[in-house]
Amino acid sequence: MEVDYGKSIEKPYLPCNYPFLCTGNKMIKVEIIKVRGKRKYMVLRLKSDGTFSLRVSSHVTGSQIDTFLDKNASWMRKTKEKFDKAIELKKNVRFEDGEKHLLFGKEYEIKLVKDKKCLSFDGFFNLSENCKDNGRKVFRHFYRNILQSYLDERLTVFSSRMNCTYSTFSVGSATKTWGSCRNKTVLRFTLLLAMAPVEVIDYVIIHELVHTKIAAHGKLFWNEVEKIMPNWKEKRKWLMENRDLLLSYV
Structure with a gap:
């Protein structure tokens, strides 16, 4: 049975001493989820919203959690930075005319066309204007x-x-x-x-x-x-x- 205390703390991008809130540093939100069990363990993961969850057995103490998070601060910082970069990259993909997309390691431009077929390729990605709003789905199929x-x-x-x-x-x-x-x-x-x-x-x-x-x-x-x-x-x-x-x- 899982017990979620709904507790969240913030850790800095850069290592610093306790307490967690350090002036001038960006913060990383960590949700602590306690799980009942006989074995001691801690599992740290990045969630889809860009925050972290730390699942710990009920035997783990607060000081052990602090030590574990401090030890993993560098990994958390790098992982969060990569996540933020990925989100920003995705925002820039709009399937507009002239936008470049990859195929076999090379970039080719999108050309918006009036066509019943959603997508064809002839040195350009010929994307139908009617399918532009479903661009990600269309490209996945292609x-x-x-x-x-x-x-x-x-x-x-x-x-x-x-x-x-x-x-x-x-x-x-x-x-x-x-x-x-x-x-x-x-x-x-x-x-x-x-x-x-x-x-x-x-x-x-x-x-x-x-x-x-x-x-x-x-x-x-x-x-x-x-x-x-x-x-x-x-x-x-x-x-x-x-x-x-x-x-x-x-």
Whole structure:
């Protein structure tokens, strides 16, 4: 049974001593949620509204909470800054004429047109004026279909080259994972990849195909990835650095 005391505190973006309110610093709101249980634990998460929740077992003391939050102040600051940046990026996407959107790592302009078809691509994103208000939904559908075609071709190439087998693959709208491999046969990819450079998409394909042989991310796993793509770290870094940008478009 959960007991939510409805208690919230504020922590500064920059570390400072107790009490939490420090003059001149931006504040981070943290909701403390106490959960009954025998085991001591603390779980800190960023919520969808940009505030944090800290779930703690009823055995955790106030001073332990203070110490935990102080220790994680830097992570909270960076995470909140990334969240605020992502929100700002999303606000700037309006699906206007001349606005640039990504496809396979390159930027192309939107051209508003009078057409029954919501979206087509010929070097421009030809977006129907009638579909502009549903721009995010329209682009998600477009990205899903075009990535499906790309994956269909590249999975065949890499699975043959790597001597890997899989049963099916699909494209979904996940925002926290780039790809997944279930039961070593079922592959799933996020439509966000349609905006990434093709070599980055290929990295995710290789990554998931290796999972059809090796489940865990150990040394053996990464050695297999490196055999096919020696610069895989560079591609993974691109994904880490550009997640918020990709999310802002859809």
